Amino acid sequence: MTITAPLGLLALAALPAVVALHLFRDRLPERRVAGLFLFPVTAVDSRSGRRRVPLVCSPSFWLECALALLLAAWLSGPSLDALRPRHLVLVLDDTASMGARGTSSRARQVLREFGDGLAAVDRVTVIRTGPVPTVAVGPRGDAGQLAAFREGWQPRQPGHAATSALDLGRQLAAGGGELWFVTDGEPAAPQHDLGVRACGAPAANAALTNVRREPRADGARLRVTVTARGDGEGAVARTLRVGDGDRELARAPVALPRDGAAVELEVRLPVDAGRLRVELLGAAGAAGADELAIDDVAFVAPITASEVAVCDQLSPAQRRALRLDEVFAALTGWRAEAAPALAQLLVRDAPGEVLDGQLEVVIAPTAGRRGGYASPFVVDRAHPALAGAALDGVTWAAGGGDLAGQVLVASGDKVLLAEQFPPTGRRLWFDLDAAAGNLTRAPDWPILWANTLELAGRDAPGWQGRRVRVGDEVAWRGPRDGVVTLRGPDGDELLRGPGALAAIADRPGFYTAYDAAGGPLGAIAADFVDAAESDLRQRCTFDRAPSATPSDGGGAASDPRPLRRWLALLLLLTALADWWYLSRGGRGA
Amino acid sequence: MRDEHQSEPALDPEVRAVALAYRLCLGRARHRGRQGQRRGVGPGSSLELHDFRDYAPGDDLRHVDWRGYARTDQLRVRLHEAEVAPVVELLLDTSASMAVTPAKERALRGLSLAFAAWCRREGSALRVLALGGDLLDPAGLEHVPLAGPAAPAAPRAALRAGSVRVVLGDALWQDDPAPLLRRVAAGASRLVFVQLLDPGERDPRAHGAFAPAGNTLVDCESGARAPLRLDPRSAAVYRERLDRLTAALRAGVVAQGGDLFTATAAPLAELCRRDLSAQGLLELA
Numbered sequence: 001m002t003i004t005a006p007l008g009l010l011a012l013a014a015l016p017a018v019v020a021l022h023l024f025r026d027r028l029p030e031r032r033v034a035g036l037f038l039f040p041v042t043a044v045d046s047r048s049g050r051r052r053v054p055l056v057c058s059p060s061f062w063l064e065c066a067l068a069l070l071l072a073a074w075l076s077g078p079s080l081d082a083l084r085p086r087h088l089v090l091v092l093d094d095t096a097s098m099g100a101r102g103t104s105s106r107a108r109q110v111l112r113e114f115g116d117g118l119a120a121v122d123r124v125t126v127i128r129t130g131p132v133p134t135v136a137v138g139p140r141g142d143a144g145q146l147a148a149f150r151e152g153w154q155p156r157q158p159g160h161a162a163t164s165a166l167d168l169g170r171q172l173a174a175g176g177g178e179l180w181f182v183t184d185g186e187p188a189a190p191q192h193d194l195g196v197r198a199c200g201a202p203a204a205n206a207a208l209t210n211v212r213r214e215p216r217a218d219g220a221r222l223r224v225t226v227t228a229r230g231d232g233e234g235a236v237a238r239t240l241r242v243g244d245g246d247r248e249l250a251r252a253p254v255a256l257p258r259d260g261a262a263v264e265l266e267v268r269l270p271v272d273a274g275r276l277r278v279e280l281l282g283a284a285g286a287a288g289a290d291e292l293a294i295d296d297v298a299f300v301a302p303i304t305a306s307e308v309a310v311c312d313q314l315s316p317a318q319r320r321a322l323r324l325d326e327v328f329a330a331l332t333g334w335r336a337e338a339a340p341a342l343a344q345l346l347v348r349d350a351p352g353e354v355l356d357g358q359l360e361v362v363i364a365p366t367a368g369r370r371g372g373y374a375s376p377f378v379v380d381r382a383h384p385a386l387a388g389a390a391l392d393g394v395t396w397a398a399g400g401g402d403l404a405g406q407v408l409v410a411s412g413d414k415v416l417l418a419e420q421f422p423p424t425g426r427r428l429w430f431d432l433d434a435a436a437g438n439l440t441r442a443p444d445w446p447i448l449w450a451n452t453l454e455l456a457g458r459d460a461p462g463w464q465g466r467r468v469r470v471g472d473e474v475a476w477r478g479p480r481d482g483v484v485t486l487r488g489p490d491g492d493e494l495l496r497g498p499g500a501l502a503a504i505a506d507r508p509g510f511y512t513a514y515d516a517a518g519g520p521l522g523a524i525a526a527d528f529v530d531a532a533e534s535d536l537r538q539r540c541t542f543d544r545a546p547s548a549t550p551s552d553g554g555g556a557a558s559d560p561r562p563l564r565r566w567l568a569l570l571l572l573l574t575a576l577a578d579w580w581y582l583s584r585g586g587r588g589a
Numbered sequence: 590m591r592d593e594h595q596s597e598p599a600l601d602p603e604v605r606a607v608a609l610a611y612r613l614c615l616g617r618a619r620h621r622g623r624q625g626q627r628r629g630v631g632p633g634s635s636l637e638l639h640d641f642r643d644y645a646p647g648d649d650l651r652h653v654d655w656r657g658y659a660r661t662d663q664l665r666v667r668l669h670e671a672e673v674a675p676v677v678e679l680l681l682d683t684s685a686s687m688a689v690t691p692a693k694e695r696a697l698r699g700l701s702l703a704f705a706a707w708c709r710r711e712g713s714a715l716r717v718l719a720l721g722g723d724l725l726d727p728a729g730l731e732h733v734p735l736a737g738p739a740a741p742a743a744p745r746a747a748l749r750a751g752s753v754r755v756v757l758g759d760a761l762w763q764d765d766p767a768p769l770l771r772r773v774a775a776g777a778s779r780l781v782f783v784q785l786l787d788p789g790e791r792d793p794r795a796h797g798a799f800a801p802a803g804n805t806l807v808d809c810e811s812g813a814r815a816p817l818r819l820d821p822r823s824a825a826v827y828r829e830r831l832d833r834l835t836a837a838l839r840a841g842v843v844a845q846g847g848d849l850f851t852a853t854a855a856p857l858a859e860l861c862r863r864d865l866s867a868q869g870l871l872e873l874a
Contacts, residue, residue: 028805028816031798034686034790035761036808038834040826041815058802 008076014068022061063578070574074567085121087140087177088114091169093162093184094128096470096533097200098155100292103184103539106199110182111150118143125172130157131471133165139172156294156507158471158530162187166194179546184539195546200539204230206238206256207295207534211278211527213269215303222267222300224278228256229535237283238290242267244274253283260535275510275523276300294470295534299510299525301466308334308457311343314363318349321434322363323441327449334453345456354425357477359456365433368400372437373411380408383419385428385451389444397436403429428452463513463524470528474511475502476521484521485514600706603857604699608706611861611871615675615753615779639670675753675778676714679704679727680744682758683719683737685809693759693787694735696854700757700785701730703857710874713753718744720758720769739810740764743772750776757783759790760838770841780847781870784838787854790831794824 033039090111092098098107111126118124124146125138136153137145166181170193173179179193184200210225228236235255242250250267257263269276280296282289290296310328312319319325324347328334337343346352346360354360373396379386386408396409396416405420408428420427434440458464464475477500478484486495489509495501505511505526513521600608644653644664652666681701688694701717705727708715717725721742725733741762748754754777760766774780789796803818817823835851842849852864865871 028803029800030807031800031804032689032809033806034689034759034787034809035763035831035834036806036811036813036815037763038761038827038830039806039815039817040823041806041817060802 008072008074011068011072011075014071015065018061018064018068022058022064060578060581063574063581067571067574067578070567070571074564074571077564084176085123086119087173088118088122088124089169089173089177089179090114090124090126090137091133091162091165091179091181091194092126092128092136092153092155093182094130094155094157095159096156096294096528096530097159097292097536097539098184099294100184100200100203100205100536100539101288102203102291103200104155106201106541107182107184108150108153110197110199111146111153114180115143115146115150118146125169125177127165127169127172129160129162129165131160131164133168135168154507156470156528158469158528159532160471166191169194186538186540192547196542196544198540198542198544200536201541202231202539203291203536204228204232204236204258205291205295205534205536206236206254206280207292207531208278208280208298208527209262209295209529209531209534211298211300213276213300213303219271220269220273220303222250222269222276222278224265224267224298226254226256226263226265226280227260227531227534228258229260229537230258231537232258234258239281239283239285240265240267241279241281241285242269243277243279249273249276251285254280260531274302275525291536292534294508294528295530297508298527298529299508301510301523301525303466304462304522306333306457306460306462308345308453308460309337309343310334310345310347310453310456311337311340312347313340313352314347314349318363318434321440323445324449327446330446331450331453333457344460345453351422351427351429354422354427356424357459358425359452359459360425360427361430361452362427363430363432363434365397365399366401366403366431370397370399370433370436371414372397373414373416375411377416378407378410380406383408384455385419385448387447387451389447389451391439391442391444394439394442394444395437396439397433398431399433401431403431405429463522466524468505468524468526469530470505470508470526472505472526473502474505474524474526475500476513478513478521483516485518487512487514489526600702601699604702604706607703607857607861608710610858610874611703611707611866612710612874613677613704613707613753614869614872640668641665642668676716676749676751677704677708678716678718678748678752678754678777680718680720680754680756680758680773681725681733682756682760683722683733683735684739684758685736686739686759686761687785688735689809690787690789690854692854693785693790696785696852696857696860697735697757698731698733699857700783700852700860701733703861704755704757705730716749716752718746718748720744720756741766741769743769748773748776751778753777753779753781755781755783757785759786760784761786761790761834766838767841767844770845770847774845774847777847780842780845782838782842782847782849783865783870784835784849784851785854786851791853792824793819793827794821 098104114124123138123140124143125140126136126146126149128134128136137149162181162183169179178195180195180197181187182197182199185198187196206226206228208224209227212223214221214223222242224240226238226240230236235257238254238256240250240252240254241248249269252265254263254265276299278298278300279287280290281287312324314322314324340346341355344358346354346358348360348362349364351362352360375391375394377391377396379389379391381387391409396411398414398416403415403418405418407415407418409417416431418429420429432439439445459477461478462476464477468474476484476486478498481498483496483498484501485493486501486503488494488511489507494503494511508526508528510523510525512523515521641654642665644666648666654665654667657663657665679701687697705715715727717727717730719725719737721738721740722744724746741764754773756773760782789798793799799819803816806815806817839849850865850868850870852860854860855863861871
């Protein structure tokens, strides 16, 4: 009932009117008596006109006062929002740039200020941005939870859009909540329904943008790419340090231009070099000289030989016709395996049993009249088995039947190579008569087998890949009957179980797999690499209040209609009660 | 034998019924008036022996006490009591309070007519006077305007000496009624005060005429107003004050040699039976 609801304010005037009516109106039913002096009353001579009589707080008086108040409330468009506790929704930029030295402290100060502004009944929700936004506090947590989160908050994610987090924030803030975005720069697009507390500051920053361990015949090399971006004059001086545990393998000064030009360094590694930690230190060799620490360190795991077990069940004649001995002799990363159950790649002339994680290559012409098909062929070049294969000038001799499955190579409506997915594993079926045609003599033939070997190796036990970036997935494939534990860089257990395990690498470092007995099975390195996040030149500090109320556009906003309906019902009941009371001869205005 | 019904004016059946059923019980007081059925003050012609006196020439020889003459040799004459029909003066309270409810007004008018009927039956002369007012026509009792003075006041017309005076009113006077009582009792052979009240005046709560939430009380005579919620405490105060007023009235009436009868407005037959006959003002005819 404010000046924004003048009707409600006007209805309040009914309240003094009711009081005045009860005060000045002779509203009691009259009763003529002969001896008024016998009654315990103070008589008023009314012959001179109507006079004010003492206010009698009858039920009718109260009902009519309530009627006036209810009418005022109904007309003012009541809302419970004012009675609701404040709901603060903070969308917190969780990109790594928020962890810059000055930015991090300012962001924590902003969170502290928000927490200090909360009353005991107020609620706060904190959403961390990310590819999948996460609710870090709440929903509708309290100031204590916010303080606890603030102490442990470590932004480490690579750059990402905050859109989904802001959308989630709008949904949670709909219905009277306040939406704030705590970040370190200007948001991508102006948004009027959220306040922005930017707490970044422009700064020069150097970063390790690429670290690669290359095996060489004369020992491994470590190739390191470093960049720096920042305003000012002169090069940014840093020291590169390569260590293996407590052992320092290399230390070298680096002068980095401020324009972001890459500087490449090469470090020769000893033969026994294990897990490497590559760091950018200050010019004097002290750590923490850089504004953003997360991109000043990289991790490199030892190169582990990965071999694909190949079980060749072809006859010697078939192998000769297919020239497999010559092809496999030219390939590396494989070994012969006699037991089909232990192999990752099975080579057969007829479909057989395929286990989970196995790739079966069937080379056999289908039934029917055989024929030759000359290139060009329709080739699914997106398939990894055909990567780099042109099949130019090839004459493919095949049977007259048809192959089921996904078509990889076809000539007209004749399928020559298909991929099939039995209940377990996968199968590549070459409809090929090795005795005819020239495919086995074409340059694409070894390429096809190299691709096939790599495809089979994908399902080989061990880490899937050698290095990942922070925010990507680290995946381990192990035997189905062996329990493996994945631990993070800090030794914390991420996952435990048999078969394939995968987790998000949320921080840089080594992720290690352990067998059931606790023995290490291998490690994979996760590094933070994001040139945009490492560039702190555009960061800024400002505060901007929201100019609109957040709304998710749905039905979650505060709807005053139910309350108005209840008020209307109450209004009606009160009026009926007053009418009923007066009709019974009660005192009324 | 006189035909009572033919000589009386047309009466309301209710009035005629009580007029035939009852007669005024005026006690053993001696009255003055024309010949009638009540004991008179002096000697008369009734059968009741009143006194003896010496014979004087001219006396009716039939009244000589011959037996006494034989014993005493003196001529004495028997004197018999006089039988009179006393003059009845009905003093009506014609204030507005007598019409505060229809039942009370109806009872007042019914009783007035009944008194007139009883007087006619006994051959009494009836004079009707308004308290604080003038002589009223007994034939117009049904239409007497009830707008007389509210305070106790004697009639402006002179009262007959030796008359039976019946005051009919509610006596709800805030002023002291003693001067009035002294005035109407002076020279009266008997003073009867009939206090007629409405049932709601006897007990306001029992009658249920008051709204539970309260009423604005309006004095029918002064017009004064006052709000009141008649709770048990208020009702108790009222009854206590009414009892005190009635007791004071009774004391004043008795002090003047009169009798106070209290009546509550009701159908006339019930009023006569329940109140006036029970208290001795009426007796069965």
